[in-house]
Amino acid sequence: MSNENMMTRRGLFAKIGILLNGVVAAALAVPIGRFLLSSVTRGRADGYLSWVSLGPVSQFPEGETRLATFRNPYVMPTDGKTADTACWVRRVDADQFQVFAVNCAHLGCPVRWFPQSGLFMCPCHGGAYYRDGSRASGPPERGLFEYPYKVTNGAVVIQAGELPTPGSTAAADKRQPPCA
Amino acid sequence: MRLIKTIGEWFDLRLQLAQPIRDVAEHPVPRNTASWLYVFGSAALTVFCLQVVTGVLLALVYVPSAAEAWSSLQALNYQVTLGWFIRALHGWGSNFMVAIVLVHMVQVFLFGAYKFPRELTWIIGVFLLLMTLGMAFTGQVLRFDQDAYWGLGIGASIASRVPVLGPAVVKLMLGGPIIAGATLSRFFALHVFVIPGLLIGFVALHLLMVVKLGINEWPMPGRVVRRATYLGEYHALTRRDGAPFVPYAIWKDIIFAACVLVAVAGCALVFGPFGPTGEPDPTIIQTVPKPDYFFLWLYALLSLLPPALETPALLIGPVIAIAALVLLPFLSGEGEKSWRRRPIAVLTVMLIAVTLGTFTRLAQYAPWSPQMSAWSGEPVPQQFLHGATALERQGALVFQAKQCRNCHSLDEKGGQRGPTLDSVAVRLTQDQLIRQVIQGGGNMPAYGKNLSPAETTALVAFLQTLHPAGQAPARDASRDIVLGEPGPPNATATR
Numbered sequence: 001m002s003n004e005n006m007m008t009r010r011g012l013f014a015k016i017g018i019l020l021n022g023v024v025a026a027a028l029a030v031p032i033g034r035f036l037l038s039s040v041t042r043g044r045a046d047g048y049l050s051w052v053s054l055g056p057v058s059q060f061p062e063g064e065t066r067l068a069t070f071r072n073p074y075v076m077p078t079d080g081k082t083a084d085t086a087c088w089v090r091r092v093d094a095d096q097f098q099v100f101a102v103n104c105a106h107l108g109c110p111v112r113w114f115p116q117s118g119l120f121m122c123p124c125h126g127g128a129y130y131r132d133g134s135r136a137s138g139p140p141e142r143g144l145f146e147y148p149y150k151v152t153n154g155a156v157v158i159q160a161g162e163l164p165t166p167g168s169t170a171a172a173d174k175r176q177p178p179c180a
Numbered sequence: 181m182r183l184i185k186t187i188g189e190w191f192d193l194r195l196q197l198a199q200p201i202r203d204v205a206e207h208p209v210p211r212n213t214a215s216w217l218y219v220f221g222s223a224a225l226t227v228f229c230l231q232v233v234t235g236v237l238l239a240l241v242y243v244p245s246a247a248e249a250w251s252s253l254q255a256l257n258y259q260v261t262l263g264w265f266i267r268a269l270h271g272w273g274s275n276f277m278v279a280i281v282l283v284h285m286v287q288v289f290l291f292g293a294y295k296f297p298r299e300l301t302w303i304i305g306v307f308l309l310l311m312t313l314g315m316a317f318t319g320q321v322l323r324f325d326q327d328a329y330w331g332l333g334i335g336a337s338i339a340s341r342v343p344v345l346g347p348a349v350v351k352l353m354l355g356g357p358i359i360a361g362a363t364l365s366r367f368f369a370l371h372v373f374v375i376p377g378l379l380i381g382f383v384a385l386h387l388l389m390v391v392k393l394g395i396n397e398w399p400m401p402g403r404v405v406r407r408a409t410y411l412g413e414y415h416a417l418t419r420r421d422g423a424p425f426v427p428y429a430i431w432k433d434i435i436f437a438a439c440v441l442v443a444v445a446g447c448a449l450v451f452g453p454f455g456p457t458g459e460p461d462p463t464i465i466q467t468v469p470k471p472d473y474f475f476l477w478l479y480a481l482l483s484l485l486p487p488a489l490e491t492p493a494l495l496i497g498p499v500i501a502i503a504a505l506v507l508l509p510f511l512s513g514e515g516e517k518s519w520r521r522r523p524i525a526v527l528t529v530m531l532i533a534v535t536l537g538t539f540t541r542l543a544q545y546a547p548w549s550p551q552m553s554a555w556s557g558e559p560v561p562q563q564f565l566h567g568a569t570a571l572e573r574q575g576a577l578v579f580q581a582k583q584c585r586n587c588h589s590l591d592e593k594g595g596q597r598g599p600t601l602d603s604v605a606v607r608l609t610q611d612q613l614i615r616q617v618i619q620g621g622g623n624m625p626a627y628g629k630n631l632s633p634a635e636t637t638a639l640v641a642f643l644q645t646l647h648p649a650g651q652a653p654a655r656d657a658s659r660d661i662v663l664g665e666p667g668p669p670n671a672t673a674t675r
Contacts, residue, residue: 039362072357078247080248080361082247082461084462084463086463106482110465122549124469161357163333163357163359167340167341
């Protein structure tokens with residue numbers, strides 16, 4: 001160690017050792033990163049959305065709005081009841097429906113339907129929506145989220161699988177609130 | 181005694197910790213810092229230790245599975261001996277910890293302790309505050325009940341508003357597409373491993389710097405901090421007027437820590453554990469979720485912000501707040517330390533305290549939320565129906581049946597979302613009432629599609645009776661002339 005600037009054999013080995021660890025760390029970072037981001041990347045690859053049945057059409061009387069529940073199509077063994085999801089089904093006429101998420105378009109609290117006044121009301125921050133899901137008042141900036149639906153073999157089937165949030169593309173219907 | 185000494189020496193020959201510990205214990209501190217105002221840091225550390233111990237105890241029984249977490253909490257509350265008490269200690273400990281950390285922060289801010297050379301101590305303290313709040317939020321999630329479930333929904337809704345990355349952030353946060361098993365597991369990992377690990381590391385650094393740099397001296401008006409001279413002045417002060425930390429100053433820390441623990445235990449004993457509220461079943465929608473005490477101000481803020489301001493405020497507000505706290509020691513690293521010479525600092529603390537206090541108070545009764553059961557649970561008070569005609573009584577029925585009461589109070593009963601209607605007839609004429617009911621506006625939904633003409637007529641007839649005894653209802657004077665309707669007797673005289 002007489003000359004500080006001279007590379008010794010041991011010093012070189014130490015540097016090679018550090019380099020080797022760097023390479024291993026970089027190699028391990030790939031699977032670790034993929035594991036951590038799996039909940040995001042899976043959504044991109046084959047998606048979480050599938051078609052789920054809400055039951056026969058006859059359960060939903062014309063002109064009324066009823067609560068329906070379904071089991072989320074993507075389930076983990078530890079989900080328990082949390083994979084059960086509720087939605088509001090409005091049967092407009094014989095073959096026209098609207099299926100709303102219970103989650104308020106403001107911050108996701110569960111909205112309740114009041115048939116007498118024809119309003120959905122949110123218990124958290126006071127959002128209210130008309131029977132067709134459009135915004136009536138309060139902090140939400142848009143109407144209720146709607147699930148795409150179809151009627152197959154006499155059953156109402158909706159495309160679901162993701163928590164509808166203000167920013168999610170899955171829940172983004174193009175509904176604009178009417179001029180109030 | 182000789183045996184203890186021998187054993188002690190045996191260990192110290194190997195550990196060699198006795199001298200460093202003695203140095204730390206006996207390091208001189210300025211005499212006037214042995215004050216009851218300098219005890220909050222050690223109190224926060226004490227409560228943190230309590231949280232670690234009670235947290236480990238709870239983990240002996242708690243099951244971090246969405247299917248079983250709630251029932252394992254029920255078992256802790258009702259089945260396991262004194263499980264309720266350990267839960268209560270942990271819950272109250274968290275409340276005390278947030279409170280003490282905030283008080284500690286206010287004290288060091290007002291005493292100018294963040295100034296040179298203790299900038300990094302302050303910055304790490306800011307991170308410790310954020311981690312404490314992170315522990316409070318993740319802990320609330322582990323109490324996996326309806327509040328936790330919908331609280332996560334609110335968190336996801338806020339996260340989803342991040343531009344471009346929003347949906348990915350939500351899935352990362354939830355561990356999947358919905359709030360479910362994976363969500364609880366990752367919040368468990370955060371609450372039990374990640375954040376506590378960081379907390380312990382940062383607390384160690386925080387303490388190390390307090391010992392190395394010395395405790396902030398009691399600020400004197402006029403004694404100004406300058407980078408060039410401060411260190412010398414501080415050492416001169418501890419040499420001239422210093423005393424060993426142990427036992428000169430530490431006895432107050434120890435006694436206060438004991439008082440805090442007694443207070444936590446007392447609250448736990450008297451008030452018991454927090455929840456859990458209802459089972460976290462998303463198909464049960466008859467729920468009114470509310471956050472824990474320390475996030476109530478945020479709950480209020482989210483209700484009161486104008487909708488268009490909400491997303492920017494939610495996403496930019498925290499960044500500005502954290503940046504301001506981190507940059508504070510760089511913006512005013514020198515100068516006066518005493519609060520007597522820093523009126524803006526004092527006013528800032530008071531403003532923030534009053535704002536947070538007001539929002540918290542408001543959130544406790546949430547006037548912005550409709551009262552979901554007022555229409556069926558609160559009858560129209562009798563005095564509003566005395567001498568009412570059949571039509572007006574029918575209007576009162578419509579008023580209840582159409583859930584007007586959920587947002588409008590009569591005689592102080594009912595929702596407070598909209599204005600109270602005790603004297604609405606004084607404010608609005610018949611035409612204005614009809615327009616308001618049918619078209620809504622001013623944050624009221626339009627009821628045009630949900631009321632028949634007969635119902636509207638009856639409802640407005642009832643609303644027109646709502647005025648104080650000695651005060652005439654509002655009327656549109658021009659109607660008398662245009663429609664030839666008779667006005668009040670004294671008005672007809674002028675025609």
